[in-house]
Amino acid sequence: MPLVIVGIGIIALLILIMGFKLNTFVSLIIVSFGVALLLGIPVGDIVKTIETGLGGTLGHLALIFGLGAMLGKLIADAGGAQRIAMTLVNKFGEKNIQWAVVVASFIIGVALFFEVGLVLLIPIVFAISRELKVSILHLGIPMTAALSVTHGFLPPHPGPTVIAGELGANIGEVLLYGFIIAIPTVILAGPVFAKIAKKIVPESFTKTGSIASLGEQKTFKLEETPSFGISVFTALLPVILMSIATIISLLQKTMGVADNHLLAAIRFIGDAGTSMLISLLVAVYTMGLARKIPIKDVMESCSTAISHIGMMLLIIGGGGAFKQVLIDGGVGDYVATMFKGTTLSPILLAWIIAAILRISLGSATVAALTTTGLVMPMLGQTDVNLALVVLATGAGSLIASHVNDAGFWMFKEYFGLSMKETFATWTLLETLISVFGLGFILLLSLFV
Template sequence: MPLVIVAIGIVLLLVLIMGLKLNTFISLIIVSFVVALLLGMPLDEIVTTIEAGLGGTLGHLALIFGLGAMLGKLIADAGGAQRIAMTLVAKFGEKNIQWAVVVASFIIGIALFFEVGLVLLIPIVFAISRQLRVSILYLGIPMVAALSVTHGFLPPHPGPTVIAGEYGADLGQVLLYGFIVAVPTVIIAGPIFTKVAKRIVPESFKKTGNIASLGEQKEFDLKDTPGFGISVFTAMLPVLLMSVATVITLLQKTLGWDNTPVLAAIQFIGNASTAMLISLLVAVYTMGLARQIPIKTVMDSCTTAITQIGMMLLIIGGGGAFKQVLIDGGVGDYVAEIFDGTTLSPILLAWIIAAILRISLGSATVASLTTAGLVIPLLGQSDVNLALVVLATGAGSLIASHVNDAGFWMFKEYFGLTMKETFATWTLLETIISVFGLGFVLLLSLVV
């Protein structure tokens, strides 16, 4: 019966969002109340549970997410992202242009959230396409593959960051293992898949696309942008800080080092929140003050970044509320009982649940959070590496993006594709990332 109630809740969510066009956050809160009532939760506990879920999720995420949004905005507004893309294009040359786009999108994708990265990179891809007279889709598929992989697997993106907090996984480990999974996945879903897509829907590679809806884009003269080295360093700094701390921690556990003030300081600096704050302060200097940009202009960029992610934060909080209802309402325990004694790996189970919810709901982040509510009770029965469960959940939440996902429509419109062509490119691309991502996570689980 609890799973039937969850199914009713998901159907209701679809009706509210797609049928009645209600805001996603409002819909999630309504569904949280309805599901809590159907599960028979005491009336005096329902509001407390919803508040705890919303606050608990945002309490972990808001700092990292907010600082990350500001960091990305500063890099974009200073022209750092354009410098990274254009320099790599020049270095790789026309023959290896796809690899230039992959590397540039991967670096920029770490610093910028998916939608922001897409809006920023598409005009650059269109300009390169016109200059070299190659298909925009030939460059577009590797670009969105890199952006999507970073979005699904690498902190400080909301999905992996939130789920790491919910599962109690070490964020540095998620980042380190995420890189190991992300790199081969991008290669397969980007340049390799492009060749396959060209055979499936050759006509789509003749389309010219349309980015008029993006409005007038801020274009920089390259000589007025920050240097390539400092742009990459600023974008990658949080990753470097978290990775160093994680490697040191793993070595400490392996070699049995004693805790020392130096190790404690490294772990403090490598904490996700501290790393993001340090990186933002560095960006304020490298992308702003060092280039004689007034501090007020720099802070205006930070304010704009927070304004743009306000609703996304609420939606994530709403997903956290729904997750908490599933846990406190006993649905998670019910799922744990069903799979008690099963040989099915929590990694595979998390991927399956996330994939089903992603196909049903459209939102990768909401699918991830709902999966957490069902999977958390199972984790106590297994000694599985929690970072790998985070990555499996992220992989499942990317599968088969279709008409209920905003990314589907953005890709379709920008690249001027038909519905059939969008399914054969974007939807298939997201599914490849999901399946191969799971495959690499399972391979990694044999080692760590």
């Protein structure tokens, strides 16, 4: 049975990564070869299948991912992220400090990848907690909730961007619906859950944590950083461009307006790749040249950003190769046949498969990509909104982060928690994001 072979492949992946401590990319390629052989793909076609999966996934993602990493790095290195965080903290005041952290983390989380946002914001959260004498976890839970939600639901983050590309979903719609789902999810999983967590594990809110492992942090005097307005505008520019194009396209369809050169130009500018390039060029000016930073230093930031995402790109490519093996080996068709005539919504099915894979594999991106390979053949039989399937896969791939996920250990170490406390805070937080996300997606599916 194809599903037994997939199960063997996933167990082998766990053994290679956790048992033999093998690099995730290398493990994915080894398992892809092994599963391809077991599924009966002709030996002469296996390498071609793996190359197609790897190239197809990275071909769509590398441009957006690379430009996005550079954009985030420029905002961070110029002090834009610090300006956004500190301005909101001052505006919201001590009483509403959690909401200030949520809004700042959400804005920064749109522009920066999860790990980068975490490393950038944690020193700021530690400084605020010291100044206001509040628990670091009181601020840390809302911060990580906002970062995790943007990472799971909003392009240009790798998960939603890759899945949208693979399923052929409109990336602007994914972004638009992603925002509608992300905002209530952040509120429930952030400040609301922080109150509940304090009752579940009160002792974890007394911990002081440690950020020594982050090394020397780049800090700025607030007057040295770009203005709040320009920092927010630069961080959100790709979102603004993609959203405008999507809204205009939706209006065009609704009102039955004939296509013309202006609408084509708006679609071109709102394309994920184009909007990321325009945003990067704007950031080179606003975060660099306008602040008299030499172009050499600006380009140095861009080069550093790319070197940091190299391995992550390969891992995503490896996930794409595994996904292609599942498609070419007929596993996707087998799953489609198995669920033929089922009343189970493809949205729910995508979430369930992604959740099982996430718990097994640890990597949200690999879980999301593998799910795509399994549910893709089913989507031709339904008229389900593809953007919602993308978001459901993203939600499922966030569930129950535990010991096989790097995020679990980062959260544990930075906040100085025990294993039990990390499960009761971080693991539960990620599960709530996943479940609330699914709930809001199903609710939205009644209207779109």
